[in-house]
Amino acid sequence: MGDVIAGSQPTRSTVNQIRRGRPRFLAELERFALVLAWLVVIVIFGVLAPESFLTWPNFSTIFGSQAVLVILTLGLIIPLTAGDIDLSVAQVLTLSSMTIAVLNVGHGWPIGLAIAAALAIGVATGILNAFFTLFFRIHSLIVTLGTGTFLHGITLWISNSSTIGGIDWTLVQAVILTRLFGIPLAFYYAVAIALVLVYVFEFTSLGRKALFVGRGREVARLAGVPVTRVRLICFIASGVLSAIAGTLYAGTSGSADPTSGTQLMLPAFAAAFLGATSITPGRFNPLGSTIAVYLLVTGITGLSILGIDTYVQDLFYGGALVLAVALSQLVRGREESLTEL
């Protein structure tokens, strides 16, 4: 480059400062926009249906029953952070809850062993997904689309496509019947897992390395980050959390059915992307995801209390997913997508 042009360039950083300079309160507002949106939804339905919506039983039910979805979403954001997509989470959930039912009810296994088997399925699925993604270098979207469908086939097979009830009542006790401050224990499990993930993502080098693996895989590799191992760990973690979600799912009703769980995939994705617009905007984060789940579920509960049909769920979750992704693109200045799709 020429010596001639020395000194004639205005520095780009000053330009950027002008462009980027944003009042601090706007940034703070962005961080908590999701919480505000949740409150707004509560207020709207509270006004429209004060008797049935604004009741403690309604809210404690929401908190308790949706813990499953929270945990599933938390499982999903782990590989998403490392740049991989796991479409098999909902099928892992379904298969693990069915495994508990089949082993506990059909084969008389003690509930503890049945749960251990369910968790083992989560680990195995994570390893399987990681193997095909990392060893054969196939996009995780394709691999997990396949493994998910495969697992669902197993679920239908071992259950004869029917619902199995009568799971050991201690599980139901531990998940939904026992309440603390009026809220079923399931909620506290989800919060505990969210807090563990906050710790891992925010305060450990593993969490930061996973973030680099997702955002700059070559950068991470050249900095000596064991990229393959990090992605493996993330797949396994997502499998395990999905299996835990499956365990709670079985515990919520004391039974396992082969299909309803699979419908949780879309809400989980919607919540993951919606959550990424908040708390630490532009990043998948556990607290944002948790709040997003409750925002979405509150909206749907409100609508159904108003007497609107169940098809509204699909409208709501499908719309929320696309809007959430569009929002997160806005947050990140449309410069790159959160995932390399």
Added chain:
Amino acid sequence: MILERGTPVLEDSATPNLVVQGISKSFAGARALDDVTLSVGYGEIHGLLGHNGSGKSTLIKILSGVHAPDSGHVRIGERDLPLPLPPGEFNRFGIAVVHQALGLVPSLSVTENLLVRRLVRDANPMIRWGRAKREAEALFSRYGLSLDPDALVSKLAPVERALLAIIRAFSELDDTAGDGGLLILDEPTPFLSRADVEQLFALVRALADRGTSVIFVSHDVDEVIDLTDRATVLRNGRVAASLTTRNASKSDFISAIVGRSLNMTRPPPRTIGATQAAVVTDLRASGLEPFNLTLRRGEVVGLTGLLGSGYDWVPYLLYGAKPADGGTLSVGGAEVAIADVTPSAAMRLGMVLVPGDRPGAAVADGLSVAENIALPVFGRLLPRLMVTGARINQHAATLAEDFDIRPREPERAVRDLSGGNQQKVVLAKWLQTGPDLILLDEPTQGVDVGARQQVYEFIRKAADRGASILCASSDHEQLEAICDRVLIFSRGRVVSTLSGDEITKHAITERCLNSLGGNLQGEAVNG
């Protein structure tokens, strides 16, 4: 072995096909082109030469409609070009461009590649593959090419791909421009052997004989002399020389490219210890002849050459970022097989790599300055299983001071910073580890002039501390500013070495330009 050609249309004898009149263009206040004027006649092959940053690529981008000039105009045939043009529109004006990357889809067949742009342009809903194939065959045989229309492009030899890209560009001209047309070849030859280059030139000459004007962009003076009728040399955005090839010597070209001497900030000679710090023995990889190098403590060695000469691979191979076939490296008292080196092993041996691809390989630019700086030392920032954001920011704040990273806001995303400051982030990230061997690739690419001096200082400071530095660069001015020794590569091997006071921008450029022909080696070029 110059082929006989019909009479080229030259100089003022006829109305030129392409007229570029008084083009100027600035980017963010930096002048890239300054009053550039040139003309190309029908059937003329016109060379375009100049350094990186001379304005060559800006001119090509203007001609292909990407940028609009600030002033001046471009006329082709009878028409003024309304610049900038929407993508693909330049075809309509009888202009076709072959970029170095060629723009072929490897997994598709020769015929499909030949048709691809026509498919986009024509509304014809039905493709008649039989006819398309016969047309392709006819086109190939007219120009003596033996390409199989059904072959996959990925199976073609490099030269066949280049030939296909050129004939495709020409075929797009054929049915758009009435006559003439302009074919721009932007360095299509750097990875080809001499024999292949001849084959390619024969095609280009045959096309020019049909009245097409050709602009041939190249670093290689010998090729330009061999192929062109006239040539324009750009330097610092201006036309440094307009030459009629037949009447110009190689040294005319070289002195026009290099220009007169500019005051350089060559540092005072340093005394380098005699201690060997790193020894590379017999490094082998595809495209590289066995490479040997001994680096002393505190020594800065530059690697350079023309595009495709292989010098820029060396840092990546030593670091384990790209796979090597063999060789050993001894550094920091250990000897390792280079083929086994991984980035983390390289880091343990005290090596760091500053890659040339900043957004792709050096920083995750959506993450913060602080996080990027902390990446190689997360483990060290982890006293009690708690790396807090505050700790990371605080760590970065100290380094932002040392490396003058502006603005001093470590939590800001790297992409918000200027190129120079991004590069300071990369240097801070790696130099904080106190490496013994620093591998650099194009360390000042995309770095503004002010920050460039600072980058030089950081590199020199690291060398003074005792680190050995290996710097691959195509910026000869930079090599002059920082190097104690410069190795010049050609076709995968070191063909020339400069050291001490021999290292001038001129000398490096001259050796590079001569590295392919080689007959002017050592001859002084006066500025």
